[in-house]
Amino acid sequence: MNAADLASTYDLVVIGGGPAGLAAAAVAARAGLSTVLFDENPGVGGQIYRAIASTPLKDRAILGDDYWAGEALAAEAGASGALIVTGATVWSLDPGLGVGVSIAGAARLIQARRIIIATGSLERPFPIDGWTLPGVMTAGAAQTALKAQGLVPDGCTTVLAGTGPLLWLLAAQIVRAGGKLDMLLDATPGANWQRAAIHLPDFVLSPYFSKGMSLLQEVRGRVPVVRVDGLKAVGEDRLREVVYRAKGREHRLAADLLLLHQGVVPNVNLALAAGVTHRWNERQLCFEPVVDADFATSVPGIAVAGDGAGIAGGAVAAERGRLAAIAAVRALDPSARVPDAQPIRQRLQREERGRAFLDWLYRPHDALRRPNGDTLVCRCEEVTARQVRDTARLGCEGPNQMKAFLRCGMGPCQGRLCGLTVTELIAAERGTTPEAVGYYRLRPPVKPITLGELASLPKSEAERKAVER
Amino acid sequence: MTRTADVVVIGGGIHGCSTALHLALRGLKPILVEKDYAGRHASGVNAGGVRQLARHVAEIPLSIASMALWERIEELVGDDCGFASHGTVLVAESEEELAGFRARVEDLRLKGFTHEELLDRRELKELVPAVSDHCPGGVVSRRDGAADPFRTTQAFRRRAVEKGAEIIEGVRVSGLARSGSAWRVETSDGPIEAPKVVNAAGAWADRIAAQLGEPVPLEVIAPMLMVTSRLPEFIAPVVILRSRKLSFKQLGNGTVVIGGGHLAEPHRDENRTVLDWPKLAISARTVWELFPVMREATIVRAWAGIEASMPDEIPVVGLSTTSEGVFHQFGFCGHGFQLGPATGAVMAELVATGSTNTPIDGLGIARFLPDRARPARS
Numbered sequence: 001m002n003a004a005d006l007a008s009t010y011d012l013v014v015i016g017g018g019p020a021g022l023a024a025a026a027v028a029a030r031a032g033l034s035t036v037l038f039d040e041n042p043g044v045g046g047q048i049y050r051a052i053a054s055t056p057l058k059d060r061a062i063l064g065d066d067y068w069a070g071e072a073l074a075a076e077a078g079a080s081g082a083l084i085v086t087g088a089t090v091w092s093l094d095p096g097l098g099v100g101v102s103i104a105g106a107a108r109l110i111q112a113r114r115i116i117i118a119t120g121s122l123e124r125p126f127p128i129d130g131w132t133l134p135g136v137m138t139a140g141a142a143q144t145a146l147k148a149q150g151l152v153p154d155g156c157t158t159v160l161a162g163t164g165p166l167l168w169l170l171a172a173q174i175v176r177a178g179g180k181l182d183m184l185l186d187a188t189p190g191a192n193w194q195r196a197a198i199h200l201p202d203f204v205l206s207p208y209f210s211k212g213m214s215l216l217q218e219v220r221g222r223v224p225v226v227r228v229d230g231l232k233a234v235g236e237d238r239l240r241e242v243v244y245r246a247k248g249r250e251h252r253l254a255a256d257l258l259l260l261h262q263g264v265v266p267n268v269n270l271a272l273a274a275g276v277t278h279r280w281n282e283r284q285l286c287f288e289p290v291v292d293a294d295f296a297t298s299v300p301g302i303a304v305a306g307d308g309a310g311i312a313g314g315a316v317a318a319e320r321g322r323l324a325a326i327a328a329v330r331a332l333d334p335s336a337r338v339p340d341a342q343p344i345r346q347r348l349q350r351e352e353r354g355r356a357f358l359d360w361l362y363r364p365h366d367a368l369r370r371p372n373g374d375t376l377v378c379r380c381e382e383v384t385a386r387q388v389r390d391t392a393r394l395g396c397e398g399p400n401q402m403k404a405f406l407r408c409g410m411g412p413c414q415g416r417l418c419g420l421t422v423t424e425l426i427a428a429e430r431g432t433t434p435e436a437v438g439y440y441r442l443r444p445p446v447k448p449i450t451l452g453e454l455a456s457l458p459k460s461e462a463e464r465k466a467v468e469r
Numbered sequence: 470m471t472r473t474a475d476v477v478v479i480g481g482g483i484h485g486c487s488t489a490l491h492l493a494l495r496g497l498k499p500i501l502v503e504k505d506y507a508g509r510h511a512s513g514v515n516a517g518g519v520r521q522l523a524r525h526v527a528e529i530p531l532s533i534a535s536m537a538l539w540e541r542i543e544e545l546v547g548d549d550c551g552f553a554s555h556g557t558v559l560v561a562e563s564e565e566e567l568a569g570f571r572a573r574v575e576d577l578r579l580k581g582f583t584h585e586e587l588l589d590r591r592e593l594k595e596l597v598p599a600v601s602d603h604c605p606g607g608v609v610s611r612r613d614g615a616a617d618p619f620r621t622t623q624a625f626r627r628r629a630v631e632k633g634a635e636i637i638e639g640v641r642v643s644g645l646a647r648s649g650s651a652w653r654v655e656t657s658d659g660p661i662e663a664p665k666v667v668n669a670a671g672a673w674a675d676r677i678a679a680q681l682g683e684p685v686p687l688e689v690i691a692p693m694l695m696v697t698s699r700l701p702e703f704i705a706p707v708v709i710l711r712s713r714k715l716s717f718k719q720l721g722n723g724t725v726v727i728g729g730g731h732l733a734e735p736h737r738d739e740n741r742t743v744l745d746w747p748k749l750a751i752s753a754r755t756v757w758e759l760f761p762v763m764r765e766a767t768i769v770r771a772w773a774g775i776e777a778s779m780p781d782e783i784p785v786v787g788l789s790t791t792s793e794g795v796f797h798q799f800g801f802c803g804h805g806f807q808l809g810p811a812t813g814a815v816m817a818e819l820v821a822t823g824s825t826n827t828p829i830d831g832l833g834i835a836r837f838l839p840d841r842a843r844p845a846r847s
Contacts, residue, residue: 094743109746275741401506404513404619407722412698412769443770444744448698451766455757457750 001085003106003456010036012328013099013112014082015090015270018046019070019314020306020321021118022077027325029082031336033114037077038088038101040447044074046120046306047140048314056150062176063147064169066211066314073318091445093117093274095299100445107453114301114328117271118321121264121307124286124364125421126162127371130233131260132379139170139261146170152179156256159242160223161185161231164263164362165212171219183253184219185228185244187262189365199357206354207315229365233258262364266308269414272442275299280435283359284311285369286420287439293345294327295320303327312355319348370424377425378418380411388422392429399423399440412448415440474500474635476665476820477654479642479677481505482512483618483806484798485669486625486636487813488820490546493632495821500661501634502654504641505740508622510671511776512806516694516716516728517618518707519807521584522557522610525783527831528808529582534827535811536584536612545810547631548624551617553721555705558588558596559608560759566712567606574608584610599703601759615707615718618806625809642670645680652794665820666795672737672777674785674799678834681792685800685837686780691735691742691773692728692803693749697766699723708759715755725766727752730803733773742773778802779837786812786832788819796820797834 012028014021017039029035037044045052049070060068077084085103092100097112123140130136139160145151152174158181160171167184174181203209219225230245234252242255265286268278277298278287288310295303303324306317323345326338371377371385383406391405399415399422402408408422409415415422419440427437476492478485481503492499503509519539521532543549561567574587588607593600596609630636640658647653651662668677675687700723707718714729731748749771756763779785779800789795798816801808811827818825 092744092746096743098746100746107750397506401619404508404617404623410770412767414770443772445768445771448767448769450764451697451753451756451768452764454746454750454753454768457747457753459750460747 001103003101003103003108006036006101006108006110007034009111009113010034011112011332012036012114012116012325013038013110014116014118015093016046016118016120016306017041017044017084017086018048018118018120018306019073019318020120020308021046021116022073022321023318024116024118024305024321024325025082025084026077026080027322027339028329029080031329031333031338033329033332035082037082037084038090039084039086040089041086043086044077044084045070047144049074050144051148055147057147057177063173069314089447089449090270091447091449093270093302093446095275097301102449102453105450105453106456107449109457112301113332115303116321116324116328117302117304117308118306119267119270119308120317121311122267122416123261124263124265124369125417126260126262126368127375127377127385127421128232128368129375130235130239132376133233133235133239134237135235135239135256136233136258136260139167139259142259143170143173146173146177150177152177153257154180157182157254158257158259159183159185159253159255160259160261161187161228161242161244162261163188163364164261165358166264167261168215168219170259170261171223172215175219175222181223182255184223184225185231185242186225187228187231187365187368188362189229190227192361192363196357196360199360203354203357207351208354208358231368262368263362264307264311265420266310267416268308268439269416269442269446271297271302271304271308272439273444273446274302276302276304278439280433281310283356283363285363295324296327312352316348316351319344319351323348369421370428371421377421378406378408378411380413380417381407383408383418385425388425389429392426396426397430398438399426402426403440409440414442414446470659472500472659472661474498474661474663476500476667477502477652477661477663478667478669479654480669480671480674480799481507481626481636481638482510482669482671483508483622483625483809484512484801484812485667486622486629487809488667488669488798488816489634489636490625490629490632491814491817492820493629493634495817497821499634500663501629501636502640502642502656502661503636503638504673506638507626507636508619509740511774512622512809513619514694514772514774515618515806516718516726517615517806518557518716518718519552519616520557520610520613520707520804521807522608522613523559523709523711524804526580527783530828531786531808531811531815533582533584534814535808538810538814539616539807540612542616542810546624546628548620550621550624552614553616554612554614555707556596556609556611557613557707557709558593559709559711560593560597560600560604561607562604562710562712564605570608584612586611596706597704597708599760599762600708601761604759609706613707615720642677645677664794667798667816667820668795669798671799672735672775674777674797678797681789681795683789683791683834683838685785685834687800688778688780689735689737689775690778690803691733691775692730693733693744693771693773694726694728695749695752695768695771696727697725697763698769700725700766703762710755713755715752715759717756717760725763727756735773735775737775740775742775744771744773776801776803776805781836784808784832785834786815786829787834790833790835790838
C-alpha cells in the first residue's frame, strides 16, 4: 500500500489498530462505510495485542487468553472489508476532519467524514533519579520486545519496579516465557487501600477479581516481591544499582536492567491537536477527552474510543470502538444495518465494574510523579524538576509558558514523556489543580515527519498552474 | 470600584508591553489589559526575526530606531532576549530578480538609507554557503538578527511592571466611552478610567477602532511556522526570499525555523488556528530546492500565531482621528516584532507630548477612512 493509492475521501478513518480501532473498523465496514484504519506499527494489535499475527511465542499460556482474544478481533476486522494500512503514521488531524498520513516516506492528506481516534494509552512518566540511564526501560518496552520478538531478560540482574496491574501481568509473562526476574519492587502506596476499599465489593464481582488474584499468586510464588516507598536508578555510564527504601531503610541492589511502570494514561496528543476538549481525571491522574455515551468528542465528527477516552483496558476498548462505530454509521447512513447497541452497553458496564478499585489501589505515589532537584523531567530538552518548580514559583502559570521559558515539551516527543509531570509540578508549586493548570497546546505534526515527506504532498491545482506559467 | 490610571493600554503583545514600559519610563502610570496572557499570540510565537531588510519605506524610520534599541536590549529590559545579530539575507533566485533588488538598494541610498547592501554570487556564497548554486546574489542587512519572541515579550512585560506599570492578564476589554474628560474602559474585571488609551489589540484592534467610529479593513491572519529537530550548524544569517514565501533561520540550539507568510485559517474568537498543510508543503519544497542539506531534516512542530494585517501591508500607528486621547498601534502585518521596541517608545512620546520626532507619516488610521471622515490634515 502506497500513500498515492489512498482515496481522497473515506467515510470513516480509524486511527490506531488496537482493540478499539479493530472493533470500530469491523463494525463500520460491515455496515457499508468506506473505512480505512491506519496503524503505525508493522502489524495491527496495538500494545495489548501487539504482533498478534506474528509473535514467535506460540505457547498460548505465556501471553495468556486475554492476549489471544486479539486474534478474533484482528480476523474480524480483516474480513470486514475495511482497508487496513499498517506502517502508516497519522501526523495531523484538523477539526475539519482532514488527516495527514505518511506511508513509507510519502505523505498524503485525505478527508474523512467521520474520525475514530483509537490511539490508546501510553505509560505514565516515571521521573526518578537515573530514569534516563542506559539499562533503565519502561515495562511497556520490555513487553513489546517480548510480544514482537519473544525476547525476555535473561542472564542479567533484572528488577521490575512500580505499580499497576500491568506490572504484575508483565512479571508473569516474563517468567512464563523463561525469563529471569530477580525482584519486583512494588511501589503501590499502602495508604491507597483506604480509598480503594469502598470499591472492593464491585471489584470482587468484576471479571478482574479472579484474574488479578491468580496473577498475584503466580508472581509471588516465583519472584521476590518487596514493598517500597522510594526508588532511584544509580550509575555513571549505565545502570549499576537500584536504590530503594523499604520499611524506612535504604537498600542497594546491584542490577543490569530496571523496568519501570506506574500505570498507563490516555495518549491525548492527536485529540488535543485536533482541538478536542479534555479534562483532568483526578482518580486516574491524567487528562482525558470529554466524550458522550457514543464516545463523541467536542469536535463534531471526531470520536475517541478505547483507552484514549480514559483507561479501562482491552475488553472495554473493543466495546467502546463498536459503540463509536455504530454512532458513525447511524450519522452517515441511517438505513444501514448495525449491531444492537444495548447488549454492547451492558457488556461495557460489566467490564467497567471494578475499575474504581484498581484505579484507587494503584494510584502512583506523589513522590514518584512529582520529582525534586536535579531529576530530569523533560528528556528531550534536558529540563530538571528544580527548573520547572523554580520557574513556577517565579510566576509561570502554565505548561505553555513553561515551554517558552525552559523548552520543556518542545522536543520530538511533544511532551509524551513530560507533559503530566510538568502539569502536576506547576499545580503543586502554585497550590492549584492540574485541571486549572491545563496541558501543553499540542502542535502538529503530532509525530515528526521529514521535510522530504512533507514536500512529497501532492501539489494543489493552483501550485501546478503557477509552475507551468 | 473604578480604577484610574494615566493611560490604559489594550493588548499585551510586544507592542502593548513596550508602550507600557516606555510610558512608565516617562513617569506615567499605565494599566495594560490583556485578555489572555502577555505574548499569547503572534508576539510570543512569531519567527523572531529582527529585520530592517526589505521593509516598506514608510516603516524604515521606525525600524531603524528599533534596531538601535535592539542593540542595547539588555540595558532596556534587563534580559538579552536571545538576540543575536548575524544579518538577514534576501536571496535572489534569478538575474532578473537581482536587478530589481539592485534598483531598490540604489533607490534607498538616494533616500538616505544605507542599511541594505547588494551581494553578488560570491558574496552570497560566503555569507550563506549552504544556498543552492542557482542563486545569483542577494541583499544583506548586516545588523539584523533574531531573538526569542516569547522571552522578549515577557522581558518587556516584566520591566514595565518593575517601572510602575500595572499589567492585568486574563481580563477582556468590552467597550470604551468618554466619561467627562477621561475615557472609561469597560473590562471583564470592572471599569478603568484614564485620560489616554492606546489600542494595541492586535488581531482584535479593529473592534476597538470600530467603537470609536474608525472602522478599518483589518484582516485577521495567522502566518504559519515550522521547526525542525536539531541539525549541525550550517547557516548564520536569517534568509528570506521575495518571489516565493520563505523565511529561514537556524537557532543557536541547531533547530531550524521555517516560515515566510503562508497562512493558516485563523479563528480569533476561539484563540485557535487550523494549519494549511498543502501550503506548508510548498514551504517544504522551497527549502528542498534552496537548501539541499535540509532534505532529511525532521519537522517536529508547526504552528501559527494570530495577528492583524492591513490591505497596504503596513501598520496603523498614530492618533485616533475621531477620539482625542486615543492612539492606535496595530496591524503589523506579520512583521511587527522588530518594530516593537521603538514603536512603544514613539507611542509613549505621542501620548506624553502629543507629537514625535520619528517620522510616522503614512501610518495613520486616516488612510482607511472615507474622505468625509478624514480631518483636513492628518
